[in-house]
Amino acid sequence: DTAVSQTPKYLVTQMGNDKSIKCEQNLGHDTMYWYKQDSKKFLKIMFSYNNKELIINETVPNRFSPKSPDKAHLNLHINSLELGDSAVYFCASSQYDEQYFGPGTRLTVT
Amino acid sequence: QQQVKQSPQSLIVQKGGISIINCAYENTAFDYFPWYQQFPGKGPALLIAIRPDVSEKKEGRFTISFNKSAKQFSLHIMDSQPGDSATYFCAASHYNAGNNRKLIWGLGTSLAVNP
Structure with a gap:
């Protein structure tokens, strides 16, 4: 069983479109995260939710909107996609210290 | 502001050699120092972690050395293998x-x- 899963794995879209990435964890963790990893491998935290409550909201364009329908799910919706949004997006979850990462969603904006 | 400085950016080691990666931090309030390993096409995964009450932690071929006064910690990979790439x-x-x-x-x- 996959602990943290993301869909889709690949996403290719054009500038200006709106897209969503979904994340689910079956670990029973209270906290979930969205990270962006750019082409240089830098990991940047974007958002964190604890039990459906937003607790970390980094300096991210408001075109990015997370939604947590329940503590096992954290989705990321991106409006008006730009070329600079091309990256790998990782979802992660944690209960205490260790963060468990999903396989990533590679977003390519053309 | 980059609060954790990691070096080197890239490292090439021969099989059987020792790989050493260094990190330095600024915030003395930090109390948990993990190392994550990421293979191509995969998400990062926790490799080993240390807390500042100990100076060294070893798990198999992987060792963290921690220097609280210098605000530095490093990862040592002994007997490095191609699978560690x-x-x-x-x-x-x-x-x-x-x-x-x-x-x-x-x-x-x-x-x-x-x-």
Whole structure:
């Protein structure tokens, strides 16, 4: 069983479109995260939710909107996609210290 | 502001050699220092972690050395193997006011172990 899963794995879209990435964890963790990893491998935290409550909201364009329908799910919706949004997006979850990462969603904006 | 500085950016080691990656931090409130390993096409995964009450932690071929006074910690990979070729990230964190941890990440080190 996959602990943290993301869909889709690949996403290719054009500038200006709106897209969503979904994340689910079956670990029973209270906290979930969205990270962006750019082409240089830098990991940047974007958002964190604890039990459906937003607790970390980094300096991210408001075109990015997370939604947590329940503590096992954290989705990321991106409006008006730009070329600079091309990256790998990782979802992660944690209960205490260790963060468990999903396989990533590679977003390519053309 | 980069609060965790990681070096080197890339590292090439021969099979059987020792790989050493260094990190330095600024915030003395940090109390948890993990190392994550990321293979191509995969998400990062926790490799080993240390807290500042000990100076060294060893798990198999992987050792963290921690120097609290210098605010530095390093990852040593003994008997490096081609399967260790990956990107390694150090990180540091402390609990914030909401009793949650936010990891501050280093920029990563790309390790290649030649056969």
